[in-house]
Amino acid sequence: MTEQTRPPRPGEPATPAAVPGQDVLACEDDRERVVERVRVAVADGRLPLDELDGRLTRVYEARTLGELRSAAHGLPELGPKDRLVVDRTPTSRFALGLFGGFRRDGAWVVPPRFTAWSMWGGGRLDLTEARFAAQETVIRAVALWGGTGIVVPDDIDVEVRGFGLFGVFGRRGAHRTGRPGAPRVVVKGLALFGAVVTKRKAN
Structure with a gap:
């Protein structure tokens, strides 16, 4: 018999839906992308400076992509103008x-x-x-x-x-x-x- 999910009772938090790939192990590049989001959020005034250490600790301790997503909760995704290091051909050398x-x-x-x-x-x-x-x-x-x-x-x-x-x-x-x-x-x-x-x- 297929188990049916009941709706949450009043006052009970809803169970978050599973995100595909959230158990995949994170690599250093994944962490650095989230670190850059934290840096930009602090520079823009979105994230208070006193929360910086706590956020970075969670980022560097994260082992999976799901934990990284949790550490980046509430931070906007970076647009092209926010990324200082880019995968593009140099203008001149x-x-x-x-x-x-x-x-x-x-x-x-x-x-x-x-x-x-x-x-x-x-x-x-x-x-x-x-x-x-x-x-x-x-x-x-x-x-x-x-x-x-x-x-x-x-x-x-x-x-x-x-x-x-x-x-x-x-x-x-x-x-x-x-x-x-x-x-x-x-x-x-x-x-x-x-x-x-x-x-x-x-x-």
């Missing part, structure tokens, strides 16, 4: 300012390795609206009698390792936000009689 200048800004896709040369010229890399093709990006910046400015948003991790020889390799934009799942950018290279300056987006 190299920039050269030779007796002139270059500029990369707007909604461009940064490759895992990007090289910028400024020789008797200048250039600007603006990452504030960019998306990244990898979780970690390395920017090699070389300025020879020239200059390169790199503008970074506030919600990514930035490390500056460059060296200035009779020049400046600025580290004003180097910082670690500590936000889980944020992309990481490493700026390294050489400024010889020139300057490479990394700074945060102006408020």
